[in-house]
Amino acid sequence: MGRRTAWWRAVCRVAVVVAVLCAAGAGVPSAVAAPAPIPYGFSPDATTVPGVGSTADAVRLDSGRTYRSSLPVSEDVYYRLELDGTSHAYVSATAVPPADAAVSASDGIRVSVQDADSRSCSSETEAFGGGSSARPITAVAMREPSAERTRCGGAGTYYVVVERVGTTTVDDVAWDLELATFSEPPLEEAAPTGAPETSDSASPAPLTDDAVRRDGGAGFASAVSVGQGVWRSDVTPGQTVFYQVPVGWGERLYATAELAGSGEASRLVVGALELSVHNPVRAPLDDASLNYNGSQRSTSLDPLPPVAYENRYGNTDRVEGMRFGGSYYLVVHLGAQMAERFGEGPFAVTLRVRVDGSEGSGPAYDGRFQPQDVFASPMGVGERGVVPSSGGGGAGDDDALMTVVAVSGIGGGTVIVAVLGVWTAAGRRRAS
Structure with a gap:
């Protein structure tokens, strides 16, 4: 009974949200002013403490x-x-x-x-x-x-x-x-102490696939999962977006960011776009930036070594940080100075992500990582590189549904009927 009541409440909430979105969009022209930069997305589970x-x-x-x-x-x-x-x-x-x-x-x-x-x-x-x-x-x-x-x-x-x-x-x-x-945790057996062997430092060939729209999250906790592929997003000056890339033991990550041309020339904006990579404990490993004068520009991270336990004995941050498999983060920031020279935007940013190498099982640990999900073995990458959520009929399904509703251009009545239909079918599956 409790599940059914919660389910109907959820139906009503979704229907109301859709109705409001559709009503608000009815009178909005196709050209909408660029939104203000999104503030940092703190973890919803964060506990407030004094320093x-x-x-x-x-x-x-x-x-x-x-x-x-x-x-x-x-x-x-x-x-x-x-x-x-x-x-x-x-x-x-x-x-x-x-x-x-x-x-x-x-x-x-x-x-x-x-x-x-x-x-x-x-x-x-x-x-x-x-x-x-x-x-x-x-x-x-x-x-x-x-x-x-x-x-x-x-x-x-x-x-x-x-x-x-x-x-x-x-x-x-x-x-x-x-x-x-x-x-x-420590390893079950004695840990290796030797420095890693020199890996191939050559930059891999860039991906040439068609770009798929994927807007980044506002923080580490809300970083949007992507895999190997070409991803496109619109970013406003002063905005920072976060992506999460699963990288397993023995694999390495390579990324390039491109800022599209604006159609008008201007004085150079130094550091117009910043691209950085962080490991599962959020440690910054490498960064790259580009200057912009209105013409399309690109910047690339230096090739990172394959993930290996012994990388921690390396002599640079970018080597030492590739010490465990799990969730790596790509962070893109568009400089606030862009607004002064080229307007409020948004500006098209294309991210080309490559994950190569042979994934291994990694060393045997005597205990569990905390938190476990950050260091878990990368899940299978689904369609277009999105990491699928575990289980069915859970919160991940609801989030995906709300995303479809929010970005769709279907008429209000059709959307509401479709949403109610999907929820009804989901309710019947859960009940059975």
Whole structure:
């Protein structure tokens, strides 16, 4: 009875949403003004916690969880970790300044993990770079246990420190902050300690398939899943979009971004488009940018090595970060300065994604990753590279249905009838 009541409520909600969409669209002309840049999409499961200026009151962050906090202008903020003596711990910090914030190339954030004696386990700094356009930026620090050193090697209390770097002014305000914690268990047998062999660094041939429309998500949690293929999206100045690409053990990822011509020439916009790649713990591995003067332009990431456990012993971020299979992220940002030279847009961006290599099973771990879904073996890629949802008749089906309803151009009455019909059929299948 409860399921049937919930089902009918869902029917009514969908019908109302469709009716509102159709009514609103009835009087809207075909040429619609470009929307404002979409703000960062924080994880809906994020727990809000305070960042404090002392370790004494630091809030505990649990493994496999996501948190929302705030980063002051000129004060370091602390959080607490309770770690065992065998797992690798990773903490990512994504800073989200206001869309109209004035930032310079050297402005950014630094995140560190320290032990109880203030000794640094690791630290990473990420800056906005040459484009100087306010956007979400992410830095990741870690604790790697090691039998060869006593610092940061044992179980106990550790602290996460997040701070702003660069210059600040009296007009600056606090930035929003998303924190995500990850835990990698030890291997069942002794881990390899040798550096990886040099892999083929040649850029693969670009894909020439027809582009398929796929708009990106607004954050890591809402990143839209894509596989190998050519994907097209319309992006407005100041907007950042996120894509998730499953990459298995032994596979490697390569991507190119293209910004279409605008039909008019103008002075050069430096850093008009930024493309970056992040690994499953959100660590930035590589980035590329392009300058734009109205003519079509493209930029490519350097070829990444195949995913392998021993990559962690490499000597660059882009090698070290390819240390586990799972969800990798492609992040595209269109500089806010584009609006000053070429208008509000949107502008067509084409993303060419290639995943090649022979997928393997990976090493045997003595335990589970936290959270498990980020590191799970990549699922089979379905039609047009979309990773299918697991199970039938679940939330994934409902989301897909709402997407079809939202983007369809069918008349209001026809859409409502079609939606009710689909829900009725789904209800009968569930009831049986």
